[in-house]
Amino acid sequence: MLRVMRAFGVARLASAVLALFLCFALQAAAEEKFDTQPLTIVTxxxxxHAFTVELAVTPRQREQGLMNRAEMAEDRGMLFAFGETRQVFMWMKNTYIPLDMLFIAKDGKVRAIKENAEPLSEAIIDSGGPIDYVLELNGGAAKRLGLRPGNRIENELIQSLRKTK
Structure with missing residues (x-):
């Protein structure tokens, strides 16, 4: 009987380890990959101010955004491109770092800024009007760099999409 119990315990442990491995494998497979580009903010x-940004251009990339990240380098960010001019609503669900959000029009001009969005909050952050892009930077970057509405964003993606619209 003891042998059967030990064998059953080993089988249960192996099943649990396999299930845990599959969970991590599925989560890793679900993580989106992001291309990067240089981006400059001109006051x-x-x-x-130069950054390297990840591009969130597909619905799945925009949905994932910066969720589940514990940190982001000071010279990094994420640029969300929506493919159309519209009012945008963001949130911080599953986002562990405070973020500054710059709401950007088709012409590359910053229209509004939300500073220090609260980590893990499900409160809606409204662009306040129609925009084409959102740039997310570490919380406090806008204040530290003196960023304001009217600043210009220079980036290859924004330039290329401006020409095609």
Whole structure:
């Protein structure tokens, strides 16, 4: 009987380990991959701030965004491209780092900024009007760099989509 119990315990342990492995494998497979591009923010006084941004251009990439990340380098960000001009609603569900969100029009001009969006919040963050892009940076970047509505975003994706519309 003891042998049967031990064998059953080993089988249960092996099943649990296999289930855990499959869970992690499925989660890893569900993680979207993002291309990157350089992006520059030019302030009204002519100062330039360079970033490398991940591009969220597909519905799945935009849905995942920066969720489940514990940190992001100071010179990094994520650029969401919606493929149309419209009012946008964002949230911070499953996002562990505070973010500044820059709402950007088709012409590359910043229209509005939401500073220090609260991590893990499901509160809706409204663009406040029609826009084409959202740039997410680490919380506090807008204040630290003196970013304001009217600043210009220079980026290959924005330039290429502006020409095709």
């Amino acid at each position: 009204k006084d002519g100062k330039s």
